[in-house]
Amino acid sequence: MKTIHVNTSRPYDVHIGAGLLKKIEELLPESVLKKIDKGAKTVLITDENVNEIYSSDVEESLEKIGFDVLKIVVPAGEEAKSGQWYLKILSCMAENHVSRNDCIFALGGGVVGDLSGFVAATFLRGIDFVQMPTTLLSAVDSSVGGKTAINLPEGKNLAGAFYQPKAVIMDVNTLDTLSAEIFADGCAEIIKYGVIWDSELFELIKENNLTKNRGNIDLMCGVISRCVEIKQKVVSLDELDKGIRNILNFGHTIGHSIEKNSEFEVSHGSSVAIGMTIISKAAEKKGLCPAGTGKLVENLISDYGLPTETDYSRKQIMDGLLSDKKIEGTTINLILPEKIGKCNICNMKINEIEELIFGD
Numbered sequence: 001m002k003t004i005h006v007n008t009s010r011p012y013d014v015h016i017g018a019g020l021l022k023k024i025e026e027l028l029p030e031s032v033l034k035k036i037d038k039g040a041k042t043v044l045i046t047d048e049n050v051n052e053i054y055s056s057d058v059e060e061s062l063e064k065i066g067f068d069v070l071k072i073v074v075p076a077g078e079e080a081k082s083g084q085w086y087l088k089i090l091s092c093m094a095e096n097h098v099s100r101n102d103c104i105f106a107l108g109g110g111v112v113g114d115l116s117g118f119v120a121a122t123f124l125r126g127i128d129f130v131q132m133p134t135t136l137l138s139a140v141d142s143s144v145g146g147k148t149a150i151n152l153p154e155g156k157n158l159a160g161a162f163y164q165p166k167a168v169i170m171d172v173n174t175l176d177t178l179s180a181e182i183f184a185d186g187c188a189e190i191i192k193y194g195v196i197w198d199s200e201l202f203e204l205i206k207e208n209n210l211t212k213n214r215g216n217i218d219l220m221c222g223v224i225s226r227c228v229e230i231k232q233k234v235v236s237l238d239e240l241d242k243g244i245r246n247i248l249n250f251g252h253t254i255g256h257s258i259e260k261n262s263e264f265e266v267s268h269g270s271s272v273a274i275g276m277t278i279i280s281k282a283a284e285k286k287g288l289c290p291a292g293t294g295k296l297v298e299n300l301i302s303d304y305g306l307p308t309e310t311d312y313s314r315k316q317i318m319d320g321l322l323s324d325k326k327i328e329g330t331t332i333n334l335i336l337p338e339k340i341g342k343c344n345i346c347n348m349k350i351n352e353i354e355e356l357i358f359g360d
């Protein structure tokens with residue numbers, strides 16, 4: 001097992017290893033465990049798919065420690081990150097007299113993590129929560145860093161809070177049951193960390209294709225830990241996303257536009273994969289990174305079965321990009337690779353971005 005300390009305003013540990021769903025007691029911080037004496041309960045929030053496979057292990061683990069468990073199961077997929085489900089969960093917790101002394105456990109992918117985190121941040125003005133990510137994307141990205149949110153009819157993640165968990169417990173065995181597509185989605189974020197920060201990670205996942213090595217616990221633990229280390233470094237420097245945290249958005253500006261254009265039919269990972277390829281090739285064409293960088297990114301993404309191209313037109317991509325919530329006035333912080341393992345944040349005007357991506 002690996003443990004990574006995240007040094008944010010509310011510090012916490014991320015534990016990554018096999019079989020951890022059954023070892024929760026050993027991994028919870030003292031501040032949560034000591035509440036059992038005062039009769040604390042836990043609220044286990046999960047989705048219907050994850051519930052079927054993993055919640056009994058977690059319930060048993062929590063009950064063994066002495067916690068009462070109130071389980072709330074939401075639908076699988078993005079629809080659960082809604083105002084309706086958010087309010088339903090708050091009401092259910094209020095009806096069951098959940099108090100400030102209690103703790104939420106979010107068992108699932110990024111949807112359950114983001115939704116439960118926002119519930120935790122706001123119920124009684126904030127109660128403890130623990131992230132238990134079960135997708136590769138949530139393991140390497142959404143469970144660490146404290147961004148929580150729900151979607152509004154007007155757009156994704158428009159209501160949310162920065163709220164750090166008390167711990168993150170990532171059982172790599174849960175990755176066994178992910179579909180190939182959802183597993184690959186997480187791989188796109190891992191490729192992102194390689195390009196923006198860590199050329200060794202880039203080489204490692206090139207030599208050992210994770211889609212063919214899912215069962216290799218040491219490899220998976222090592223790669224996930226490396227990504228969490230990078231995210232923790234970046235987030236601890238810029239918890240509130242006003243500066244360097246922007247680099248985690250590599251490939252995402254175009255990616256979000258593709259997601260939006262497809263009405264979210266193209267997955268996040270696939271959209272970001274296309275975004276990373278387009279932007280790396282554009283940066284290379286402008287001489288901003290060494291010759292061959294675009295091809296290196298494109299080849300790795302293809303090796304992972306992820307797409308590298310889109311049929312959306314220049315106008316569709318630009319229109320989608322203009323509706324990005326990260327837009328500040330008339331400029332966007334675009335993340336450009338300087339070489340594999342290093343990137344730069346470039347504040348660019350919309351027309352400069354259009355010129356960079358599509359030429360004149």
Ligand SMILES: NC(=O)c1ccc[n+]([C@@H]2O[C@H](COP(=O)([O-])OP(=O)(O)OC[C@H]3O[C@@H](n4cnc5c(N)ncnc54)[C@H](O)[C@@H]3O)[C@@H](O)[C@H]2O)c1
Nearest residue numbers: 049076077109110111112134135137138142147174177178
């Ligand atoms: N907070 C952040 O910093 C951050 C960062 C990136 C993404 N996100 C958010 O994360 C969400 C996407 O997360 P996701 O990709 O994990 O999607 P998800 O939570 O919808 O999970 C994808 C699917 O996999 C299923 N699933 C989960 N774990 C499983 C397992 N172990 N075995 C079998 N099936 C399993 C789920 O039921 C769901 O159907 C988006 O809402 C996005 O906005 C947040």
Ligand SMILES: [Zn+2]
Nearest residue numbers: 189252268272
């Ligand atoms: Zn992403």
